Amino acid sequence: MARQSALRKELPQRAPQEAPGAPQHLDRLIHERLRLGIVSGLAVNESLTFNELKGLLKTTDGNLSVHARKLEDAGYVACSKSFEGRMPRTEYRLTAAGRRALEKYLAHMEALIQATREK
Numbered sequence: 001m002a003r004q005s006a007l008r009k010e011l012p013q014r015a016p017q018e019a020p021g022a023p024q025h026l027d028r029l030i031h032e033r034l035r036l037g038i039v040s041g042l043a044v045n046e047s048l049t050f051n052e053l054k055g056l057l058k059t060t061d062g063n064l065s066v067h068a069r070k071l072e073d074a075g076y077v078a079c080s081k082s083f084e085g086r087m088p089r090t091e092y093r094l095t096a097a098g099r100r101a102l103e104k105y106l107a108h109m110e111a112l113i114q115a116t117r118e119k
Contacts, residue, residue, distance in 0.1 A: 029074055030105045034059060034067045039076060039102045042094035050090040068092060076101055 030036055037057045041048055048056070054064050071077040076098030082089050094102070 026108055027101055027105045029070065029076070030101055032067070034063065035071055036105075038064075038068060038071060038092070039094060039098055042077065042092060043099065043102055047091050047093040050092070053092065071098065074098075074101075 030039055041056050072079050075095060078093050078095050080091050
């Protein structure tokens with residue numbers, strides 16, 4: 001075990017190589033698959049309930065809850081909770097900051113695709 005950690009220390013740390021035209025600051029928060037799905041779904045809908053997002057993304061309650069909370073903490077998604085009768089209803093919508101972040105992310109990805117096709 002000590003030998004393995006010593007070997008790791010000896011290896012030079014290399015920076016990841018980026019393709020020409022690749023975005024320097026890709027939004028890692030949106031880049032994650034499920035979070036990208038959440039913001040994309042909300043971009044084309046005024047709002048979606050928790051259950052609608054869960055069905056759309058085919059994920060579990062816990063997984064959706066964790067990723068939606070990260071987007072909410074970043075200010076990309078707004079969450080409102082209410083009741084329909086005695087049933088809780090959680091509804092999400094994309095904020096202006098979330099829409100700008102998604103547009104910037106998509107522009108970066110389009111630039112990367114274009115740079116790759118030019119090769």
